[in-house]
Amino acid sequence: MTDVITQAYAHLDRQDADGAVAILLAMGGGAEAAGLLGDLLLEKGKLEEASQAFRGALAEEPDRLPCLRGLVAALAGLGRHGEAMEPCRLLLDARPDDAMGHRHMAHLMLAAGDRDAALAHAREARFLARHDLEILIDTAQVMLAADEGLSAVEMLDGALRRAHPADPALPRGRVILARLWTQLDEPGKAAAVLRAALQADPDDTGGAAAALAELAHGPAAATLSAAFVRALFDSYADRFEQELVGKLRYGGPGALRDLLLDHGIGPGAGLRLLDAGCGTGLAGAALRPVAAHLAGFDLSPRMVEKSRARQIYDALWVGDLVASMLARPAAHDLVVAADVLVYVGDLNPVMAAAAVTLADGGHFAFTCERTVEPGFILHEGRRFAHGEAHLRRAVADAGLELRHLAPFSARTQRGEPVPGWIALAVKP
Structure with a gap:
């Protein structure tokens, strides 16, 4: 076995990795040789062969930790996340302080749909590898995928500095x-990060020029990304009501309550009400008297926690605006979206989803910001404003009937009322 390892390393000293692999394949050897073979095959991207080599090494020495780590990497690279879970657990049982193991487990838990566990392992990897930029880069991507986008960029920005x-x-x-x-x-x-990257790295080994070109020529967004909205409100949750109600004079929920009352929907109506984009529960609190069953959802987990603390909802979940409505056909008599559509450009998908989740005769009450343009615009406040023509067309194309549409200001900005709409549509 010693001769095999010696010959393999002799080839590696001559930068001949293929020769080292050939020696190891031809002459075999013990766990050390199999582990080295696995490492070389992993570097070459031969993941299936690498996994077999690591399994061979572990069959002889089950506690060989580098081989456990290599097996996890190979299986994860093959997309066999379920298979990779057990060797990753064994690795972390033996070495709870293994940063690479936590990095892998974060990915595996994310693939399994366990966001909380993924974040827990990502944070552990971040703590253990605070000076390993490669692991921190990967951890930031895991955090973004697990809905911690703002924390991800703050962490990576600090690591790069x-x-x-x-x-x-x-x-x-x-x-x-x-x-x-x-x-x-x-x-x-x-763009600022990419320009700084090019200045620091004129050879552009990271591909900043291509990324900058892609950024400059990308299509205009029809909506803000879920990651942006989630990060915005997760960071805003603790001061949301103080800022919105106290400083910006937000009055959307009360105005929607009055609009519904004007159309015969008042306390005791006994409706199945869906608070779409519930935030901290301001609209839910205003409209609870009309509901026999009050459900709500929001993209931001922290906002949902704030709503849950009010103890007025019968059901709450973290979810996407359109997907949450599409998943519940004919389940609601009333849907409200208070100051939610300002984060959506094209209203067609939202109106279509509202039509799906409403029972026949159900109502959709909402507020949004207003522009004189016929379509929609993303203004400097990173909020969308909608033109009357676009709004009316989206409602009609969804098969809804617009019962009320009027100018309305739900909030102020710099002391001035923000132009908006208040609307009520019904499903015939």
């Missing part, structure tokens, strides 16, 4: 940071 100027991961890290900002609908910040 602390990194040694010669760290080979730095160019890639800057480009990843820019992509994270892009996914959070912050193109200006993304």
Whole structure:
């Protein structure tokens, strides 16, 4: 076995990885040789062969931790996340402080749909590898995918600022940071990162020039990304009501309550009510008297927690605006969206989804911001304003009837009323 390892390393010293692999395949050997073979095959991207080599090594020495780590990487790369879970657990049982193991487990838990566990392992990897930029880059991407986008960019930005100027991961890290900002609908910040990356790395080893060109020529968004909205409100949750009601004089929920009362929908109506984009529950509190069953959802987990604390909802969940309505056909008599459609450009998917979730005769009451343009615009406040023509067409195309549409200001900005709409549509 010693001769095999010696010959393999002799080939590696001559930069002949293929020769090393050939020696190891031809002469075999013990767990050490199989582990080295697995490492070389993994580097070459031969994941299936690498997994077999690591399994061979572990059959002889089950506690060989580098081989457990390699097996997890190979299986995860093959998309066999369920298979990778057990060796990853064994690795972390033996070495709870293994940053790479936590990094892998974060990905595996994310693939399994366990967001909380994924975040727990990502945070552990971040703590254990606070000086390993490669792991921190990967951890930031896991955090974004697990709905912690704002925390992800803050963590990666700090790591890049602390990194040694010669760290080979730095160019890639800057480009990843820019992509994270892009996914959070912050193109200006993304562009600034990419320009700085090009200045620091004139050879552009990270691909910043291509990313900058892609950013400059990308299509205009029809809506803000879920990642941006979620990060915005997760960071805003603790001061949301103080800012919105106290400073911006927000009056959307009360106005919707009065609009419904004008159309014969008042306390005791006994409706199945869906509070779409419930936030901290302001609309739910205003409209609870009309509901026999009050359900709500929001993209932001922290906002849902605030709504849950009110103890007025019969059902609450974290969910997407359109998907949540489409998943519940004919389940509601009334849907309200108070100050929610300002984060949506094209209203057609929302109106179509509302038509699906409403029972016949059900109502959709909503507020949004107003523009004189016929379509919709994304203004400097990162909120959409909608023209009358677009709004009317979206309602009609969804098969709904517009019963009420009037100018209305739900809030102020810099002391001035923000132009908006208040509307009520019905499903015939």
